[in-house]
Amino acid sequence: MKQLTTLQKTYQATFHIQNLKFIGPPQSPTDLNVDCPRSAIISWRPGFDGGATQNFVIEYSDNSSYWLTHHPQSVVSVDNNFMSAQIHDIRPNTPYSFRIRAKNSFGVAASDTTVNCTWQNNEDEMASFLNNRNALVGIGVLVLLLLIVFAALVVLIKLKRRRESNNQDNSLRKQGNNSNEEEKPAIAAKPSKVKKDERPTVNKDGLIYVDLDLKDTPSTSTEAFVIHGADDRTQYVDIDFTRRADPPRDTDNEKTQNEKEKEKA
Numbered sequence: 162m163k164q165l166t167t168l169q170k171t172y173q174a175t176f177h178i179q180n181l182k183f184i185g186p187p188q189s190p191t192d193l194n195v196d197c198p199r200s201a202i203i204s205w206r207p208g209f210d211g212g213a214t215q216n217f218v219i220e221y222s223d224n225s226s227y228w229l230t231h232h233p234q235s236v237v238s239v240d241n242n243f244m245s246a247q248i249h250d251i252r253p254n255t256p257y258s259f260r261i262r263a264k265n266s267f268g269v270a271a272s273d274t275t276v277n278c279t280w281q282n283n284e285d286e287m288a289s290f291l292n293n294r295n296a297l298v299g300i301g302v303l304v305l306l307l308l309i310v311f312a313a314l315v316v317l318i319k320l321k322r323r324r325e326s327n328n329q330d331n332s333l334r335k336q337g338n339n340s341n342e343e344e345k346p347a348i349a350a351k352p353s354k355v356k357k358d359e360r361p362t363v364n365k366d367g368l369i370y371v372d373l374d375l376k377d378t379p380s381t382s383t384e385a386f387v388i389h390g391a392d393d394r395t396q397y398v399d400i401d402f403t404r405r406a407d408p409p410r411d412t413d414n415e416k417t418q419n420e421k422e423k424e425k426a
Contacts, residue, residue: 186268253282
C-alpha cells in the first residue's frame, strides 16, 4: 500500500505487480544447414521455446512422396545460438532433402526452410568404374602408350650418351696421336727416295736393298717413317706350318745298342 499526497487531499491506493509470461507453441527454427561427409550432420538455430521445454523432430526424404521422421536422441549445442544432430541411415550417392520442426506441450512449429544434401561415396563410384569394360580397356591402352613413350625416351637417351661417349673417345685418340707426333726422336733416319725412272739397287745375290741417309740434325717434320721398296720386296722361302715333321731319333739308344753288339763280339 502506498500513500499519495496532493496539495488538497491525501489518497491511499493499493498496487498489485504480477509478472506476465507468454505460454504457447515454440518459434520455428532458423538457419537450417546440412553437411553429408558420410552421414547427415544437421545444424539449426532454435527459436523461443514458448515457455515450455521444446524438442526437435528432423524429417528427411530421398525426393520421394513420403518423409521419414528422425527423433534425435542427442542434440549437441554447437554454441550459444546453434544446435546440431546427426543421421546415419542415409544411402550413398542419393540426394536427400531435410527439414526440422520444434514442438512443446502447447504445439508444433515447422521450419520455413528445406535443405538438400548428397553423400558422395567415392568407393562405390570406383567399383562401378572398374565394372565398366570400356573404361578398363581405355586405361589399358593409355598405360600401354605411356610405356611405349617411356621406352622411346630411354632409347633416345642411351643413343645420345653413346654418341657423346664416341665423340669423347675420338677426341682422346686425336690428342694421343698429336702427343705421339710431338714426342718423335730428334734424329730421324729417312730412306733415300727412289725416283720413278730409276731401278731399285740389286746386289750380286739378286737382293734389293736401299740406302739410308742418317742425319745428325734434329728433324722438325711430323711425317712418319716410310720404307721405300716394300712393295717390291724379295721372298726368300715359303714355310708350310700345316705339315708336321717326324720326331728325331734317339742317338743315346743307338749308342747303347752298338756297344752291346761290340761286347758280344
